[in-house]
Amino acid sequence: MDGQVTAQALVIGVGNRDRGDDAIGPVVVDVVRERFDDRYATGVVEGDLSDLSLSWHQDQDVVIVDAMVSGRPAGDVWEFDALEEKLRIDSGLLSSHGVGLAEAIELARILDRLPRSLTIIAIEATTFGQFDELTPEVAGAADRVVDRIEKLIDEKRTHARTRAV
Amino acid sequence: MTSENVDLHVPILARVEGEGAMHVQVSNGEVTDIRLEIYEPPRFFEALLRGRDYTEPADITARICGICPVAYQMSAVHAIERACGVAVGGEIRELRRLLYCGEWIQSHVLHIGFLHAPDFLGYESGIAIAADHPKMVESILTLKRTGNDIVDVLGGRPIHPVNIKLGGFYKAPSRAEMRSLREPLLQARETCVELIRWTAGFDFPDLQQDYEFVSLRHESEYPFNEGRIVSNKGLDIDASEFEQHSLEEHVAHSTALHSRLKDRGWYHVGPLARWANNFDLLSSDIQEFAAEVGIAPVENNPFKSIVVRGLETLHAIDESLRIVDGYAPPAKSFVDVPARAGVGWSATEAPRGMLYHRYEIDDEGIILAAQIIPPTAQNQPTIESDLRRFVEENLHLDHEELQLRCEQSIRNYDPCISCSTHFLTLTIDKS
Numbered sequence: 254m255d256g257q258v259t260a261q262a263l264v265i266g267v268g269n270r271d272r273g274d275d276a277i278g279p280v281v282v283d284v285v286r287e288r289f290d291d292r293y294a295t296g297v298v299e300g301d302l303s304d305l306s307l308s309w310h311q312d313q314d315v316v317i318v319d320a321m322v323s324g325r326p327a328g329d330v331w332e333f334d335a336l337e338e339k340l341r342i343d344s345g346l347l348s349s350h351g352v353g354l355a356e357a358i359e360l361a362r363i364l365d366r367l368p369r370s371l372t373i374i375a376i377e378a379t380t381f382g383q384f385d386e387l388t389p390e391v392a393g394a395a396d397r398v399v400d401r402i403e404k405l406i407d408e409k410r411t412h413a414r415t416r417a418v
Numbered sequence: 419m420t421s422e423n424v425d426l427h428v429p430i431l432a433r434v435e436g437e438g439a440m441h442v443q444v445s446n447g448e449v450t451d452i453r454l455e456i457y458e459p460p461r462f463f464e465a466l467l468r469g470r471d472y473t474e475p476a477d478i479t480a481r482i483c484g485i486c487p488v489a490y491q492m493s494a495v496h497a498i499e500r501a502c503g504v505a506v507g508g509e510i511r512e513l514r515r516l517l518y519c520g521e522w523i524q525s526h527v528l529h530i531g532f533l534h535a536p537d538f539l540g541y542e543s544g545i546a547i548a549a550d551h552p553k554m555v556e557s558i559l560t561l562k563r564t565g566n567d568i569v570d571v572l573g574g575r576p577i578h579p580v581n582i583k584l585g586g587f588y589k590a591p592s593r594a595e596m597r598s599l600r601e602p603l604l605q606a607r608e609t610c611v612e613l614i615r616w617t618a619g620f621d622f623p624d625l626q627q628d629y630e631f632v633s634l635r636h637e638s639e640y641p642f643n644e645g646r647i648v649s650n651k652g653l654d655i656d657a658s659e660f661e662q663h664s665l666e667e668h669v670a671h672s673t674a675l676h677s678r679l680k681d682r683g684w685y686h687v688g689p690l691a692r693w694a695n696n697f698d699l700l701s702s703d704i705q706e707f708a709a710e711v712g713i714a715p716v717e718n719n720p721f722k723s724i725v726v727r728g729l730e731t732l733h734a735i736d737e738s739l740r741i742v743d744g745y746a747p748p749a750k751s752f753v754d755v756p757a758r759a760g761v762g763w764s765a766t767e768a769p770r771g772m773l774y775h776r777y778e779i780d781d782e783g784i785i786l787a788a789q790i791i792p793p794t795a796q797n798q799p800t801i802e803s804d805l806r807r808f809v810e811e812n813l814h815l816d817h818e819e820l821q822l823r824c825e826q827s828i829r830n831y832d833p834c835i836s837c838s839t840h841f842l843t844l845t846i847d848k849s
Contacts, residue, residue: 271481300484300577301524303532303544304559304566352532356545363548364556383481 260294262406263309263368267298267319267354273385274327274378277395278318280387281374284399293406303352306361314409315368316402319354320391321375328390329377330398332405336371370409374398424813426821438833442809442824452806454798454828464788472498472757472783476582479775479790483834484577485528488521488569489768491582492643493775493790497657498584501762501779504755509748510586511643513572516741517579518642518766519734520568523606524576525769526689526727526734527565529832530617531558534724537826538620554616557609561731564599564606568738571595586752596745603742607735611707614728618711622721623823625808629718629800630682631691634767640699640733641692643766649685650694650716657763660774666791677796684799687771688831689726690717704733720804720830727769727832757783768793770832794833801831 264285266278279297286295296308309315321331333340339362340355352360354373361367376394424444443451463482467475475494480487492514499506506514531554532544541547548555566576571591573579581588632653634645648654655663666675679685697705697715708715713725759781765774771793778787804827812820 269481269484297575298577299575301528303528304563307559307563352528352544356543360545360548360555363545364552 260292261312261410262292262314262316263294263296264402265296265298265305265308265315265317267302267317269299271384273380273382274376274387274391275320275381276387277320277376277378277391280392281318281376281395281398281402284395285402288399289403293402301352302354302357303360305354305357306364306366309368311366311368313368314370314372314406314413316372316374316405317354318374318376318398318402320378320381322378323375325377326390327377327379327388328394330394330401331375331377332401333373333375334371335373336367340373369413372405372409374401424809424817424820426817426824438828440805440824440828442805444809444813447813449806449809452802452809454801454805454833456798464790467777467785467788470785472502472777472779472785473584475775475777475785475788476584477580480578480582482790482792485525485834486521486768486770486773487578488517488573488582489766489773490775490790491579492518492766493764493768493773494777495582495584496643496764496766497762497775497777498779499755499762500764501760501777502584502755502758503760504585504753506585506753509590509746510752512741512745513587513590515639515642516568516738517572517582519738519741520565520572522642522734522769523565523731523738524562524569525565525832526731527558527562527613529769530613530724530727530731531555531562533832534826534829535617535620537822537829538617538622538724554613557612561606561609561613564602564735567602568599571599583752584755586748586750588751590747590751591745593745593747596742599738599742603735603739607732607739610728610732610735614707614711614725614732617724617728618713620724622719623808623812623826625720625804625811625827626718627686627720627804627807629686629690630679630684631694631716632679632685632687632796633691633695633772634765635695636699638699640696640737641767645765647765647772648695649691651682653679653682657765657774658761660763660765660791661776661789664791666795675795676798677791678799684803685796686800687793687796688723689730689769689771690720690723691771692730692767693717693726700729700733701736704729704736707732720827723830723832757781768834770794770834771797792834794831797831797833801828801833804830 266282268275268278270276270279282295282297335358379388426442439455441453476491479490479494482490570576574581631650634641635648636645665678669676694716708729761778763776765772774791776789779785808827
């Protein structure tokens, strides 16, 4: 992963930038970096995710953004608390190689390596052709998702502070 | 199912890179049909390269595979540099070897821990192994991460490196960046020894084949980027001669071409081939350790490839340490590669076997023709031969066991069918 784990919140984009809508995870990370500079740690994972759990600290709030195929309209956003529920291995979240996202999270759970909070934001995708462009509906979701990430991380921090008190 | 009549069909192979299936048919006690079916659509990269600038293949071909992009980059740059009459040496050559070490560590460790070990231990997946062997799986993740770190330092990111160019690198790493790899590599070495001992303790199905092992051989180094193409049965050619000695055939059940050597037939590329052809070039430490864990200088049992992958990982770690310790940043991170009309060939050693590229370019550097022969295409007929032999010798096994071992036989080769998802849906027809 091409990011440094230093901030208390980490945003990870999963996907292949050259495979159409699969690029939406990395594109969202690009927007996060542009809008918030170093406020959040960020990273992009393009291939195998087996060692994903080495990317975070256990006291971090982590948000993972990935493409999804579920039959919903293109650009639809779906959110999932991966600490509360198990992600089904065949959940429709796409991986290009090796160990996929659902498996990587289950691996982290088994190894007791989950972070303080772990939210999956999945964006419905339609095209995955080599060197395809993002479809407009999917590209249009990026700003909405970044708004949501900011709000989500604020909520998680507030919740953590409340619990600490 | 009886031992006389078997019809095994696995429509989607799990724990391989890409989309493939397996079909095995036995009638009256004889194997009548064996097919490793590759049905993933071809992506026409060679056609895509035609008309592009000669500087582009290093980035374009890297996108062929998310597991071995470095192999594609290295075969591409070496072939084009050869077309342009440029040879890269010194520190840049060392950095290219280090980059390849990183990819071998990433790929081999992923395959050993998550794709192949489950077959030997009776688990559905690497994730399932973690529940019973958490420390080992944590070690495997850390070891793989060391490979990621190497590719990240040299390539700018751990997957699909962006720092590679004709003649070298856009930017050479600093001494501090290289030094940062040292401690993780030392830890990785200990972990790797532990991993090798673990895999050497597995039960290996018995299968012996009289392979023609084909790999690179360099005069003084276990090969990554350079060397002649040799075999244990007398082949000894330059990369420029490879297409004169090989055939690519279309078969109805595969969207990947099948490779053969003219007048010689199917052949085997990958860790077992490199091991057999280059054992004498390994350090005495690794040779002795191999003997200790029961690996011979020539291994004809493909199921033992999992241990050989571990030993090659150990070599990659030692080689990385050597390069890191001796590193002095080059004055310039690349040599100039001016375009000139010509043809260039290169074979390098991808983790899963020899990867051949050929490019023809004009005097302005426009690519006129490109040819890529990946290792899995070369191994397909060999995999089918292994399946046939294994089924013939193991018809006494029950259906489930036979099917599992057949799938395991395919995974012995860590086939990289393409960049794709992998998952399992299984149907079995009984005659």
